[in-house]
Amino acid sequence: MLDEFDKSIINRIQADFPIDSRPFARIAMELGLNEDEVIRRVKAMKDSGIVRRIGANFVPGKVGFVSTLCAARVPDEKIDSFSEVVNRYPGVTHNYQRENTINIWFTFIARSTEEIEENLARIRAETGVDHIMNLPATKVFKIRAQFEV
Amino acid sequence: MSELLTDTEKQVIASIQGDMPIVERPYEQIASRLGMSEARLLEILRDLVDRGIIRRFGATLRHQKSGFRANAMVAWQVDETRIDAVGKLMASFQAVSHCYRRDPTDEWPYNLYTMVHGQDEADCRQTAEKMARDAAVDRYELLFSRRELKKTSMQYFREVKSEV
Numbered sequence: 548m549l550d551e552f553d554k555s556i557i558n559r560i561q562a563d564f565p566i567d568s569r570p571f572a573r574i575a576m577e578l579g580l581n582e583d584e585v586i587r588r589v590k591a592m593k594d595s596g597i598v599r600r601i602g603a604n605f606v607p608g609k610v611g612f613v614s615t616l617c618a619a620r621v622p623d624e625k626i627d628s629f630s631e632v633v634n635r636y637p638g639v640t641h642n643y644q645r646e647n648t649i650n651i652w653f654t655f656i657a658r659s660t661e662e663i664e665e666n667l668a669r670i671r672a673e674t675g676v677d678h679i680m681n682l683p684a685t686k687v688f689k690i691r692a693q694f695e696v
Numbered sequence: 697m698s699e700l701l702t703d704t705e706k707q708v709i710a711s712i713q714g715d716m717p718i719v720e721r722p723y724e725q726i727a728s729r730l731g732m733s734e735a736r737l738l739e740i741l742r743d744l745v746d747r748g749i750i751r752r753f754g755a756t757l758r759h760q761k762s763g764f765r766a767n768a769m770v771a772w773q774v775d776e777t778r779i780d781a782v783g784k785l786m787a788s789f790q791a792v793s794h795c796y797r798r799d800p801t802d803e804w805p806y807n808l809y810t811m812v813h814g815q816d817e818a819d820c821r822q823t824a825e826k827m828a829r830d831a832a833v834d835r836y837e838l839l840f841s842r843r844e845l846k847k848t849s850m851q852y853f854r855e856v857k858s859e860v
Contacts, residue, residue, distance in 0.1 A: 601754065644843040687795075
């Protein structure tokens with residue numbers, strides 16, 4: 548389980564990982580640990596799966612991409628084959644089966660709105676699933692960076 | 697609005713969107729792969745943060761393993777004249793990680809979406825009930841996730857060739 552140092556490290560590195568030659572030394576200094584200890588703890592949290600990755604997250608619009616949420620009504624027996632087709636697209640980054648008549652929800656990032664529409668048309672044709680809604684966000688009220696543990 | 701990115705910036709973006717090595721000098725490793733100095737890489741990264749191109753730089757957690765075991769997407773049907781006030785109110789809940797407005801469709805009348813996190817599904821349900829009361833919105837649906845079919849990070853600019 549996580550002890551208090553692990554929790555402080557996690558809370559420290561989620562939103563604002565030091566962009567600094569020795570990032571772990573910097574964190575260590577702030578938390579009163581040494582660099583090796585911080586590296587050991589971060590590795591352990593990676594190994595146990597609490598930390599999925601450490602890296603940068605981008606605003607799609609600012610790197611010249613568009614993103615959207617798509618939702619489909621897929622018959623139970625088609626869910627696996629449908630998601631196999633959908634997941635093949637690298638721009639589909641998240642895909643969940645949810646408890647609703649509209650049951651498959653996936654995010655799609657691409658170069659343009661047209662590219663997304665073309666891909667959705669291709670997915671409809673290949674899977675025979677006609678009911679796919681394209682629901683781009685028109686306003687963002689919140690994207691949270693930090694989960695306090 | 698999309699910003700103009702140089703090929704070097706695109707290469708840096710491609711190199712830092714995955715998983716950073718957990719070593720004393722991770723940036724030095726990445727920089728040497730790109731054929732640039734560590735100092736130059738740090739400078740470009742800080743600039744990408746300053747320009748708001750990097751939204752968040754740091755660790756991504758697996759929520760199931762960090763105490764947030766359940767999550768629900770909650771879709772709300774909100775009167776358009778109140779959407780800004782309701783969106784802001786819902787965004788202010790600790791348990792809400794994402795809050796967006798999206799256009800409704802003929803078959804799906806909802807126009808506000810929140811991701812609600814909790815210890816378990818009952819916890820998510822309770823939070824949604826409180827949000828509904830506080831915002832005076834009574835038409836909503838909780839969509840609990842039943843199966844994760846894919847979860848990755850976007851890979852931008854994989855095709856950009858080294859210029860240095």
